Structures are given as C-alpha cells and as structure tokens.
Amino acid sequence: MNALNLIASDCQRKEPLESFNVGDTVIVNVEIKEGEKKRIQVFKGIVICFKGSGVTRNFTVRRVSHGVGVERIFPIHSPNVHSIEIVRRGRVRRAKLYYLRGRVGKAVRVKEKIV
16 A cells, blocks of 8 residues: 555646636636647536546546536646646535536526635
8 A cells, every 4th residue: 555655646747737616717728749749739618527536536527518518537647638627616516517518508607606
C-alpha cells in the first residue's frame, strides 16, 4: 500500500486548480498532441458530476454543440489539463446533474449563485 501512495503522490498536480463545484460553467483548456505538435483545445460547458477520489478523481463537463449533447470526462490530476476557468457559479441541489441530458433548449440552464 505504501508503494501505491508514493506513485499517487508523484502523479498529483503540483499547483492546485481553482475550486469549482457541480453546476458551474467552466472553460477547460486541454493540451492535445497531434503527431509532433501540441496545442491547447478549449472545452466550455456545465460540470455535471465528480467521480472517484484521490488521484483517480475526475469530472464530467457537458455542452450542446450544434444540437447534439457532448460530454467529456477530465481527470483532475492529469498533466494534460492545462487550466480551468470558472465562467459562472451555478446554484444546484443535486450532486449529479444527469437530468440535464433529457432537457432541450432553455431548460438546460442552471440558476446562477448570488454571492
């Protein structure tokens, strides 16, 4: 078990990401490698869930692109996740927002949290 903890500590992110929750609208900048080249790809959407714990913790971001729902799962401690910017804080009462998958148009919106 001690060896697993050592490997896990090496894999974790050195600088912490900004704290965000389910329901927040975020912009995730991901480093994509295409052959020899590297570039940053932007993915903007609503965080619908967190899963896992420790090094294996990841989050799912959903957006609707050209009328089709697109979801991507990002590991929090991945070195490919360049940065995460919070656009809006959402006010939700659930830990998982899977019900947004069945909604269309303006029904997908989440209320904004007033700080």
